[in-house]
Amino acid sequence: MAFEQWIQQKIKPITAIAAALVALGLASHWLGQTFLQQGFYIIAAIIAGVPILLRAWSALRMKIISIELLVSVAVIGAFIIGEYDEAAFVTFLFLFGDFLEQKTLAKTRQSIQTLADMAPTTALVVQPDGQTAEIDVDDVVPNQELLVKTGAQIPVDGEILTGRGDLNEASITGESRLVAKENGADVYAGTILENGTLHIKATKVGDDTTFAKIVELVEDAQDTKSHAEKLIDKFAQYYTPAVLVIALLVGLVTQNLRLAITVLVLGCPGALVIGAPVSNVAGIGNGAKHGVLVKGGAVMTTLRNVDTFVFDKTGTLTQGKTTVTTIHQDDPTGLQYAARLENDSDHPLGRAIVAYAADHQLLNPGLKVTATQTYQGLGIAAQVDGQQVLVGNQALLKQYQVTMTPQQTATMQTMQTQGESLVLVAVNGQLTTLLGISDQIRPAVAERLQELKQLGAKQLVMLTGDNERTAQAVAAQIGIDQVHAELLPADKVKFVKQLQSEGRTVAFVGDGINDSPSLAQADIGIAMGSGTDVALETSDVVLMQSDFTELVHAYGLARKTVGNMRENIVIALATVAFLFLGLIVGVVDMASGMLVHEGSILVVILNAMRLIGYQRPVKKIKENWQIAKEN
């Protein structure tokens, strides 16, 4: 119906006019102009009442007993008994409350809206003749070559063909630090090229881009309800019709129409229905802004209850790539020789050495290598640049009767207890260089795990396929309570199951690639995935930057969000109880009832808005750390 549409679009001016009329009514009342007063109130009630009545009717046609219906019946009742002032107040307050709800709800939804607005709209296609043409991003097809200029958005997921540039990937990771990328690197739709020019090949377009998936996931999450919310929804479905019946009964029994319509207004379930979802929306929105994707209200609630965190080691607690972490040498010659020899091998330890040498400008492919001998499980021996060079473990050096000083032996032992793999380099029978190679622990893991405990985590468990010694060394450095090494993926799942059978709520934190079974088995699967599809799909929570700060943020946020939701439910129930008590005592009438009711809705929304600015509680924990240290 066109009229209905017109009315709903003009709801703001209608509310404003009703406000003015109510004010005029009040003024007339003070001036003693009873006739004028009644006139203003009647017009106000009709103007504000029509949109409410229309909404009630359109819902009723769908067999829905809406809040608007309760209000409409109440207002008609008020007209029958000549309470025009009450009718005017109630209708105006209802519309005005709705207006304020819209404004405040928009704030709680802002994070996701901001995210969705970051979606790219156009792309520059490179045509066969080398010219570019601007097209709608929806028309880009995979493998098409696109040009991205400085300051522009990457339109689709792609791979850099030529060029280099600094990208702001905040839309994907929540982190606005610039990332330098060049040939062959992957770029993501929605990220911004801050400087440089890129030619990219489209790999994923439309709904398949990581960005589109994130938006879809967050939007879906905000409307995925927790058990408590589902229960409330069910309750509300019966509650609203029940209020109508109760009001009818009250009217019939007491023969008091005034009382009956007051019950109708007081019975509106507003704050209860909106209270829990609004906390979730704000909480999930906050997460999205900080690179933490939480898949819905139910996940929030379970995450809050997690008492045991199980971590995969490689790629989760550690970077997942071996690097040279310690080096003992007098001069870099040994390292240079080792790098030259390992350049031809693809041993993981060798690759780490080559990478380290490359970083320190010590790669010299010009060095001549002759008489290479490879010993399986020991290392390499060769003539490099005319010198006799050994690169390998202690056993290799022993075989060549290379001796070491007591100090060197002690250094080696220290390195081993730190969980490092040793590579020794001897030149002409002299041990010159000791290299410690390990999979580096992610930054600040120890501090972040401590923070998890401060927030309420009871036990931190590490599971790994790696050997016992390395596992223990890593665990000792970061403060893990329980370590289980040399496990197969299937063993990890069993372990999670066992913890669950002991009555714990388990979160499994993994990289989402080879941990999928454990992620699925745990009560909460947390994936550290820098924009990988698998991570997005298999887990309940995704940490976009693979950062432990995000993990702490997620856990703290879940606690705050669930707490906030509970507060809102209490506020809503207390309001209803207060109103009915007031009714019994006789201090609450229809208009003041509506005022309190609308007020309570605003209070729960405002309460939820506190979640928008939630930050990981950094300062307090630092202080506690210092106290702990001093003791």
Next chain:
Amino acid sequence: MTTTLKLEALTCPSCLQKIQKALQKTNGVQDVQVRFNAGKAIVQADPDVVSSQALADVVTKLGYTVKKITTK
């Protein structure tokens, strides 16, 4: 065929129910998901029976504005 209707911001939970039921009752509609917070209705429907525009009209008739229609 999936039609996504971007709506104006929804504020009352009964609006959601209304839109949901109205779309469900429409001929040719297989599944409806209304996202309260995202302000979106995602409708699976048979394109031979009901067009995307017709789906949008159902919502418009209830008094809500459809901002954008996308189909896939």
